[in-house]
Amino acid sequence: MLFRILRQRLALLVSSCVLGLGAPAQGAGAVDAQAWPTSTPAAQGMDAKALETIRQDLPVSFADLRSVVVVKNGVLVFEYRRPGLAPDGLDEMQSVTKSVVSALFGLALQDGSLTTLDVPFVKYLPASAGAPDDRRARDITLRHLLNLTAGYRQESRTDRLMRKVGLKTPLQTAMDRDVVSPPGTAFAYDDVTCYITSAVLTSATRRNAADYAAERLFGPLGITQFSWPTDRWNVSSGHSGLMLKARDMARFGQLYLQNGQWGGRQLLSEAYVLESTREQSPGRPHERYGYMWWVAPNAVGRAPFTARGHGGQHIHVDPAFKLVVVTTAEPTQESDARRQAHKLIYERIVPAAKGPAAR
Numbered sequence: 001m002l003f004r005i006l007r008q009r010l011a012l013l014v015s016s017c018v019l020g021l022g023a024p025a026q027g028a029g030a031v032d033a034q035a036w037p038t039s040t041p042a043a044q045g046m047d048a049k050a051l052e053t054i055r056q057d058l059p060v061s062f063a064d065l066r067s068v069v070v071v072k073n074g075v076l077v078f079e080y081r082r083p084g085l086a087p088d089g090l091d092e093m094q095s096v097t098k099s100v101v102s103a104l105f106g107l108a109l110q111d112g113s114l115t116t117l118d119v120p121f122v123k124y125l126p127a128s129a130g131a132p133d134d135r136r137a138r139d140i141t142l143r144h145l146l147n148l149t150a151g152y153r154q155e156s157r158t159d160r161l162m163r164k165v166g167l168k169t170p171l172q173t174a175m176d177r178d179v180v181s182p183p184g185t186a187f188a189y190d191d192v193t194c195y196i197t198s199a200v201l202t203s204a205t206r207r208n209a210a211d212y213a214a215e216r217l218f219g220p221l222g223i224t225q226f227s228w229p230t231d232r233w234n235v236s237s238g239h240s241g242l243m244l245k246a247r248d249m250a251r252f253g254q255l256y257l258q259n260g261q262w263g264g265r266q267l268l269s270e271a272y273v274l275e276s277t278r279e280q281s282p283g284r285p286h287e288r289y290g291y292m293w294w295v296a297p298n299a300v301g302r303a304p305f306t307a308r309g310h311g312g313q314h315i316h317v318d319p320a321f322k323l324v325v326v327t328t329a330e331p332t333q334e335s336d337a338r339r340q341a342h343k344l345i346y347e348r349i350v351p352a353a354k355g356p357a358a359r
Contacts, residue, residue: 036071036075036076036247036250037074037075037076038075038076038077039072039073039075039076039077040077041070041072041077041078041352044072044073044075044077045072045073045353045355046070046072046077046352046353046355047351047352047353047354047355047356048356049356050348050351050352050356051070051077051078051349051352054068054078054344054348054349054352055078055080058080058082059082059083061340062340062341062343062344063340064311064312064329064330064334064335064338064340064341065080065082065312065327065328065329065340065341065344066081066082066085066091066246066328066329066330067079067080067081067082067085067091067246067326067327067328068080068246068325068326068327068344069246069247069249069250069324069325069326070323070324070325070326070349071250071253071254071323071324071325072321072322072323072353073322074254074258074322076247076250079246079247081246088225088245089245090225090226090227090243090244090245091243091244091245091246091249091313091328092240092241092243092309092313092328092331093240093242093243093244093249093309093313093328094240094309094310094311094313094331095191095239095240095307095308095309095310095313096242096249096307096308096309096313096314096315097228097237097238097239097240097241097242097309098194098238098239098240098292098307099252099292099293099307099315100209100213100217100242100252100307101194101197101198101201101209101238101292102146102276102290102291102292102293103217103252103255103268103276104201104209104212104213104216104217105117105142105146105197105201105291106260106268106269106272106273106276107212107216107217107268108201108204108205108212109269109272110268110269110272111216113204113205114142114204116142117141117142117143117146118141118142118143119141119142120138120139120140120141121140121141121142121144121145121196121200122137122138122140122175124142124200124203124204125171125199125200125203126203129169129171129172129175129199130172132175132176133176134176134177134178134179136151136179136182136183137150137151137152137175137176137177137179137183139182139183140152140179140183141183141184142200143184143280144183144184145193145194145196145197145200146197146276146280146291146292147187147280147281147289147290147291147292148187148188148189148190148193148281148289148292149181149183149184149185149186149187149188149281150179150183150188150190150193150196151179151180151181151182151183151184151185151186151188152177152178152179152180152188152190152192152193153177153178153179153180154188154189154190154192155177155190155191155192169233170195170231170233170235171195171196171199171233171235174192174193174195174196174199175196177192187281187282187283187284187289191239191240192239194238194239195235195237195238195239196238197238198235198236198237198238199233199235199238201236202234202235202236208230208234208235208236209228209230209235209236209238210226210228210230210236213226213228214226217252217267217268218248220262220263220267221248221251221252221255221262221267222251223244223245223248223251223252225244225245225248226242226243226244226248227242227243228241228242228243229241240309240310246326246328247326249315249326249328250315250324250326252307252315253307253315253316253317253324253325253326254324255267255268256273256277256305256317257317257319257322257323257324259273259274260272260273274302275290275291276290276291276292276293277290277291277293277295277302277303277305277317278290278295278302278303279295279297283295290305292307293305293306293307294306294307294308301319301320302319302320303319304316304317304318304319304320305317309331310331310336311329311330311331311332311335311336312327312328312329312330312335312336312339312340312341312342313327313328313329313331313341314326314327314341314342314345316345316350318350318353321350321353321354323349323350323353325345325349325350327341327344327345329341
């Protein structure tokens with residue numbers, strides 16, 4: 001695993017490619033094929049001049065970004081890869097990983113590995129894990145894990161906490177924290193809780209999240225290359241760590257835009273997709289939270305929703321415009337503070353999706 005990750009990261013340092021606008025597609029619609037159908041932006045009702053200006057601005061005004069992919073009406077209309085990076089390199093998704101874990105819960109509900117979200121998470125853990133130190137933790141359900149209302153004391157540094165493992169396993173360390181809010185009552189963006197979420201998947205499906213995703217999610221989507229660290233307890237990182245190509249991130253977003261349909265079949269339950277991408281917990285003042293997806297508040301119709309990771313990793317899905325936007329960026333504190341990906345999506349690309357008449 002370590003060799004594979006090092007090899008993939010080395011690939012990010014070689015070659016270069018800035019990909020242009022696609023050739024006209026045969027038609028727009030649901031994406032099923034291995035290769036993305038392509039189109040000019042104008043043919044899909046987008047503002048082509050605005051996108052061309054974005055392309056010119058990207059190397060200077062949005063220098064933190066590594067990749068940008070725009071899909072409209074199911075076809076690829078814009079793609080950028082920073083010069084000097086491998087065209088098909090894997091990028092760190094950071095907390096976008098959480099949204100993939102959420103999808104795996106939906107699949108586990110479909111295949112019977114999980115029966116309901118309204119059951120205490122301890123029911124799905126092996127006896128060897130023991131019981132949480134705080135008895136209130138036994139009331140935390142799978143739904144609470146997914147909408148981040150478990151109630152645990154939030155840790156500021158996940159890696160620092162997990163280094164305290166000592167004689168305990170990481171799972172025991174994570175679930176033995178104090179519960180400071182009744183489960184289901186308070187939102188906390190808590191990465192450590194996401195380790196528990198991934199551990200539940202391992203126990204319920206008898207496979208770690210990486211292996212389960214390869215079979216049930218990535219394989220059907222045509223995603224063949226990825227990296228996802230898994231520890232010696234067979235638990236894949238639940239809060240971060242997954243690496244995908246930008247185009248494959250767009251496939252995942254398109255799956256959700258298509259309400260779980262892919263390849264002529266219902267890959268992921270439509271009911272679960274809709275449930276997980278609408279408000280399930282208060283989130284933050286200007287955005288709500290579903291099942292590991294950020295959801296726009298006060299939307300008319302189906303709200304836009306976003307998988308977002310530190311530094312500027314985004315899968316933004318806007319059902320009203322049949323739009324999927326992917327950005328990958330440098331996963332640094334500085335990049336996160338500059339918020340270039342956020343500005344690009346909401347101030348430049350989404351307005352361009354409304355067409356030239358909106359200018």
